[in-house]
Amino acid sequence: MRSIAIAxxxxxxxxxxxxxxxxxxxxxxxxxxxxxxxxxxxxxTRWLGRDHLPGLTRTFAGHLPLERLIQPSCAxxxxxxxxxxxxxxxERTLGGDPGALFHLREAVDALGPDAFDYLVFDTPPSLGIVxxxxxxxxxxxxxxxxxRPMGLAGLQRILATAGRVQRRHHPGLAAPRIVxxxxxxxxxxxxxxxxxxxxxxxxxxxxxxxxxxxxARASGVNRPPSxxxxxxxxxxxxxxxxxxxxxxxxxxxxxxxxxRRTPPTASPVVQQ
Ligand SMILES: Nc1ncnc2c1ncn2[C@@H]1O[C@H](COP(=O)(O)OP(=O)(O)O)[C@@H](O)[C@H]1O
Ligand SMILES: [Mg+2]
Numbered sequence: 001m002r003s004i005a006i007a008x009x010x011x012x013x014x015x016x017x018x019x020x021x022x023x024x025x026x027x028x029x030x031x032x033x034x035x036x037x038x039x040x041x042x043x044x045t046r047w048l049g050r051d052h053l054p055g056l057t058r059t060f061a062g063h064l065p066l067e068r069l070i071q072p073s074c075a076x077x078x079x080x081x082x083x084x085x086x087x088x089x090x091e092r093t094l095g096g097d098p099g100a101l102f103h104l105r106e107a108v109d110a111l112g113p114d115a116f117d118y119l120v121f122d123t124p125p126s127l128g129i130v131x132x133x134x135x136x137x138x139x140x141x142x143x144x145x146x147x148r149p150m151g152l153a154g155l156q157r158i159l160a161t162a163g164r165v166q167r168r169h170h171p172g173l174a175a176p177r178i179v180x181x182x183x184x185x186x187x188x189x190x191x192x193x194x195x196x197x198x199x200x201x202x203x204x205x206x207x208x209x210x211x212x213x214x215x216a217r218a219s220g221v222n223r224p225p226s227x228x229x230x231x232x233x234x235x236x237x238x239x240x241x242x243x244x245x246x247x248x249x250x251x252x253x254x255x256x257x258x259x260r261r262t263p264p265t266a267s268p269v270v271q272q
Contacts (some may be wrong), residue, residue, distance in 0.1 A: 004141070184211045
C-alpha cells in the first residue's frame with residue numbers, strides 16, 4: 001500500500017481537487033483506493049458524496065481503529081474515511097499527549113499492507129498537529145503548486161515541514177513531489193511552471209493540472225469529475241496524473257536523494 005499526503009499550508013492551491021481527482025484516476029486504473037479526509041471543512045468528503053462523520057478525531061487520539069470509519073464513496077473503487085467537524089479542535093484535544101503525532105500512523109499500520117493499493121490523505125491548509133500527524137503516517141507527499149504569481153509561497157514551507165518531520169520522526173518519508181495545478185495559457189502560468197521546474201527538477205510531475213471550469217461544475221454537484229463527466233478533459237487529466245504516479249518510483253527519503261550531477265560545462269566555442 002502506497003500512502004500519499006496531499007499537503008500545502010496555503011489554502012486554495014488545489015489540494016482537495018488533486019486528492020479527489022488523483023484517487024479517482026487511480027481507481028480507474030483498477031487500484032483500490034482509500035481517501036482519508038483530515039480537513040474539518042470536509043470538501044473531499046462532500047465531493048465523494050458523503051457528509052461529516054464523527055470519529056476521525058478519536059483515531060488521531062489513538063482510540064478508534066481507522067477501519068471502523070471506512071465508507072463507500074460515489075466513485076467506484078474509492079472508499080472514504082469522512083472528515084469530522086471536531087478535527088478543528090484537535091490541537092487542543094491532543095495537547096500534552098506525547099504520542100499525538102503517531103496514533104494515526106499506528107491506525108494506518110493496523111489496516112495491514114494489502115488493505116488498499118493507495119491511501120490518499122487530503123489535509124487542511126495549516127501546518128498544525130493534523131498535518132504533522134499525517135506526514136508521520138504517510139510514505140509520500142504530493143504538494144500542489146498553483147501556477148499563479150504567489151504559487152511558490154507556501155511551497156517552501158511545506159517542503160521544510162516535511163524535511164523536519166522526516167529528520168525528527170519519520171526517516172522513511174520520501175522527498176515530496178510537486179504537481180503544478182490550475183495551469184493555463186497565460187504568460188504568468190508558463191513563467192511559474194518554468195521556475196518550479198528549474199528549482200525542483202525531477203521532483204515535479206510532468207503532468208500538470210489545467211484550470212477548467214468543469215472542476216467547479218463537478219464540485220457544485222458533489223460528484224468527482226470522473227463521475228460527473230467521465231470522458232471530460234478533467235477526468236482525462238487526472239487519469240494521466242494517476243498513471244504517472246503509478247509508474248514512477250517512490251523517491252528516496254529526504255536528504256538521501258542521490259546528488260544531482262552537475263552537467264559538464266560546455267567548452268567555449270572557438271570562433272575560427
Ligand atoms: N484545476 C482547476 N480548475 C478550476 N478550478 C480549480 C482547479 N483546482 C482547484 N480549483 C478551484 O479552486 C478552489 C480551491 O481548490 P481546492 O482544491 O479546494 O484547494 P485547497 O484544497 O488547496 O484549498 C476550488 O473552488 C476549486 O474548485
Ligand atoms: Mg482543501
